[in-house]
Amino acid sequence: MSDNGFALYNLREELLLALKKKGFSTPTPVQEKVLERDEFSSDLIVRAKTGSGKTLAFLLPLLQEMELPLSKPSILILSPTRELAQQTAREAEWLSRYLDISVATLVGGLDMAAQIRTLREGAVIVVGTPGRTLDHVNRGTLKTDGIHSVILDEGDHMLDMGFRDELEGILDKLPNRERTWLFSATMPREVRDLSKKYLTSPVSLSLVEDGEQHEDIVHRAYLVPSRHKMEGLVNILLWERPKRGLIFCHTRLETMQVAQRLTSEGFNAGSLHGEMTQRERNAVLSSFKNGHLPLLVATNVAARGLDVDAVTHVIQIGLPDDRDTFIHRSGRTGRAGHEGTNILLLSPQEGEKFKYMLGSAKVSVEWNNVPDVEAIGRVQREIAEEKLLTGKETGEGSDYIEWAEDLLTRVGPKELVARLLAALAAKRSAGYNLSTELERELRRKSRGPVDKDRSGAPRSIKGRRPKGSMLRLSKGLSDGWDVGRVLHAVCTSLNVDRSEVGAIRMKDDHVLVELLPVALSRFEADSKGLERCGLIEEGAGASFVSSPSSAGRSRTAGSGTPRPRRKGKQEYRGR
Numbered sequence: 001m002s003d004n005g006f007a008l009y010n011l012r013e014e015l016l017l018a019l020k021k022k023g024f025s026t027p028t029p030v031q032e033k034v035l036e037r038d039e040f041s042s043d044l045i046v047r048a049k050t051g052s053g054k055t056l057a058f059l060l061p062l063l064q065e066m067e068l069p070l071s072k073p074s075i076l077i078l079s080p081t082r083e084l085a086q087q088t089a090r091e092a093e094w095l096s097r098y099l100d101i102s103v104a105t106l107v108g109g110l111d112m113a114a115q116i117r118t119l120r121e122g123a124v125i126v127v128g129t130p131g132r133t134l135d136h137v138n139r140g141t142l143k144t145d146g147i148h149s150v151i152l153d154e155g156d157h158m159l160d161m162g163f164r165d166e167l168e169g170i171l172d173k174l175p176n177r178e179r180t181w182l183f184s185a186t187m188p189r190e191v192r193d194l195s196k197k198y199l200t201s202p203v204s205l206s207l208v209e210d211g212e213q214h215e216d217i218v219h220r221a222y223l224v225p226s227r228h229k230m231e232g233l234v235n236i237l238l239w240e241r242p243k244r245g246l247i248f249c250h251t252r253l254e255t256m257q258v259a260q261r262l263t264s265e266g267f268n269a270g271s272l273h274g275e276m277t278q279r280e281r282n283a284v285l286s287s288f289k290n291g292h293l294p295l296l297v298a299t300n301v302a303a304r305g306l307d308v309d310a311v312t313h314v315i316q317i318g319l320p321d322d323r324d325t326f327i328h329r330s331g332r333t334g335r336a337g338h339e340g341t342n343i344l345l346l347s348p349q350e351g352e353k354f355k356y357m358l359g360s361a362k363v364s365v366e367w368n369n370v371p372d373v374e375a376i377g378r379v380q381r382e383i384a385e386e387k388l389l390t391g392k393e394t395g396e397g398s399d400y401i402e403w404a405e406d407l408l409t410r411v412g413p414k415e416l417v418a419r420l421l422a423a424l425a426a427k428r429s430a431g432y433n434l435s436t437e438l439e440r441e442l443r444r445k446s447r448g449p450v451d452k453d454r455s456g457a458p459r460s461i462k463g464r465r466p467k468g469s470m471l472r473l474s475k476g477l478s479d480g481w482d483v484g485r486v487l488h489a490v491c492t493s494l495n496v497d498r499s500e501v502g503a504i505r506m507k508d509d510h511v512l513v514e515l516l517p518v519a520l521s522r523f524e525a526d527s528k529g530l531e532r533c534g535l536i537e538e539g540a541g542a543s544f545v546s547s548p549s550s551a552g553r554s555r556t557a558g559s560g561t562p563r564p565r566r567k568g569k570q571e572y573r574g575r
Contacts, residue, residue: 009035011064014098022094028053031060033205040065043202044181045195051309051335052207054183055091058151063096070101071122072146076174078130078167080157082107082278083285088153089127101125106132106142109278116141130158130166137173148178155184156191156324160300164190171198185331186324189480216334219342219363221354224370224434225441226347226497229317230261231432232370233345237267237295238431239371239379240343242313244288247297248329249317250488258317259297269295300325309335315343319350319498322484323357348438348445349499357484369438376431384421469515471523476509486511494522 005026006019019025027035030048034057048054062075077092079085089105096103104118106128119126119141126133126142136142150171152158158167171177180199184191195202224232237245249255252273259271270284270293287293289308300321311333320326326344333340344365346354351367358365394400407416475481483504490513491498502514515523 006035006060009060011060015060015063015095018095018097021097024056028057030054030207031057033207034058034061037061037203041179043179043199045187045199045202045204046181046183047185047187047204047206048183049185049207049331051331054153055088056095058153058181058183059092059095062149062151063099066099066101066124068099068101070124070146072143073104073119073123073126074146075125075149075151076133076147076170077125077127077151077153078133078158078170079127079153080129080161080163082109082129084154085127085129089125092125092127096125103127106136108132119143130163130170134166134169137170144174145176147174148176150174150177150180152180152182152184152194155182155194156186156188156328159188159190159194164194167194168197185328188324216338217330217340217342219330219344219365221344221346221351221365221367222370223348223351223367223438223442224345225437226349226499228432228434228437229345229347230258231434233258233315233317234262234265234267235370235372235376235431235434236315236343236345237262238376240313240341241379241383242315242341243294244291244308244311245295245313245315246308246311246332247295247315247317249297249299250321250492252299254317255297255299259295262295262297267295268293269297272296272298274299300329308332309338311335311340312338313341313343315345317345319346319353319487320344320357320484321488322482323359323361325484326357327361327363347497347499348442349497352445353498370434371431372435373431373433380430469520470503471513471515473511473513474509476507476511478508481511482506486513490515490519494519496522 004016004020006024007016009027011019030046030052031054034044034046040061046054046057048057058077066074077085077088079088085107086105089103092103101124102118102122103125104115104123104127106115106126108129108131115132115136119136126147128136133142137144152167171180180202182191182195182199182202222232222236224235233247247258247269249258252275255271255273259269262269270287272281272284276284284293284296288296291310314330314333316326316329320329330340330342333342344354411419475486483506486504486506487498487501490496490501494500494515496519500516500519502516503512504514505512
């Protein structure tokens with residue numbers, strides 16, 4: 001075992017044997033970070049990316065300290081999705097093979113009776129999704145008195161998917177819980193609140209830095225005309241030629257529309273969204289993982305826990321909700337030692353907002369205009385030539401040789417080859433000519449001298465933005481909202497482009513949003529839109545202030561005195 005890097009951590013022979021059989025000899029950084037600790041009794045918060053090897057990072061020390069034999073649940077691992085839970089359970093099974101302990105997988109969509117039977121047979125490790133696990137706890141089929149260790153895997157994603165109540169319901173019913181380990185790529189407010197409530201003096205280990213550049217991922221942003229995002233996507237797919245691409249959209253409807261459009265353009269694409277049945281979801285995921293479906297269009301929530309190592313490209317359509325969303329999406333490529341490309345499709349206005357969103361993040365982004373038809377044609381020609389000139393020879397006497405000889409008796413060689421190439425080109429999309437429209441939009445954006453305000457956001461030479469109305473809404477930083485979330489909610493509820501939203505100023509207990517003319521007219525036509533998306537509470541209403549400049553002095557509707565300023569604050573200056 002001397003050539004096995006895991007042997008340095010004095011792991012029990014059963015674990016080293018399982019690792020050797022599986023071909024693992026070198027720990028990943030997150031595994032080293034956890035295994036090198038002197039003791040494992042304390043609560044732990046580990047920040048690590050998906051695909052970093054974190055499953056072994058928490059399984060190895062827990063199995064190392066386990067006192068055998070055992071015949072009831074001792075370790076509970078909670079995962080955000082069925083797919084991730086099943087993957088984790090498979091890893092636990094091969095790793096614990098020589099310890100003579102069993103693993104139960106508790107996920108929705110599978111036979112409840114079979115899960116109960118596995119628990120009754122003495123499963124020691126339980127891996128499950130929050131909803132199904134809580135169901136077993138409430139039924140009494142999962143006995144919790146012996147559970148001493150809890151792993152919250154991808155905690156940010158579980159909370160993002162709305163599992164807060166289920167997680168608390170489970171944790172509150174573990175009377176002998178000795179340690180809780182939280183693994184999360186990001187630490188938004190909800191994750192911090194949960195850790196404060198259930199973790200005691202946790203040790204923090206971080207293998208990520210906010211916004212850091214993943215060394216195996218290249219980030220590219222393509223500027224496309226704002227009204228031609230789909231055509232821009234087609235051009236970029238023809239230019240980048242992803243072998244396996246994951247395309248992110250904001251809504252379920254958008255995923256279906258994008259997948260349908262790509263299919264009509266000749267691409268093999270499918271969609272993944274929250275309203276699919278489990279059978280439909282499994283079929284799409286299986287096709288994507290085995291390579292039969294090279295393009296998968298999904299929402300953030302639908303893609304949670306999606307674990308496919310060979311994703312060559314991640315493509316994000318439009319402005320991400322926030323920087324964490326951008327970083328997390330990009331982490332779906334460049335995994336397990338593979339190189340990956342993360343692409344954003346942005347209008348010129350969204351491009352400026354994205355630069356502002358990145359702020360001081362250590363991410364290097366390569367900026368390009370959407371490739372035009374001529375450039376795409378040159379690439380396609382090179383690919384076709386390479387296939388023709390390097391392809392396998394057909395050999396004398398083959399049917400194709402005889403066919404070619406017959407055709408050459410009727411058509412000259414040059415004309416025949418030209419016709420064949422034309423027929424070949426006709427079968428594939430040539431892309432769209434978007435250069436003129438993009439240049440026109442870039443000229444409109446940069447018309448006139450530009451200076452910068454104190455925040456660094458561009459503004460016109462007169463220092464004024466298009467006139468709009470500042471709306472005061474009853475949600476703020478203390479409610480877990482941030483600028484990206486507000487911007488996305490406003491645009492979605494009012495069905496407007498992000499260029500129709502001006503300044504956004506976040507305070508602890510409210511948010512001020514500048515609505516430009518189109519957004520303002522949409523709000524006046526349907527003022528319930530923001531209530532439906534959660535930006536205002538039912539019955540709370542919303543109030544206008546006279547102008548963006550007086551926003552800080554605004555009065556709440558029905559109040560005779562101004563609200564005091566709050567310390568917590570975020571600002572975003574729209575274009």
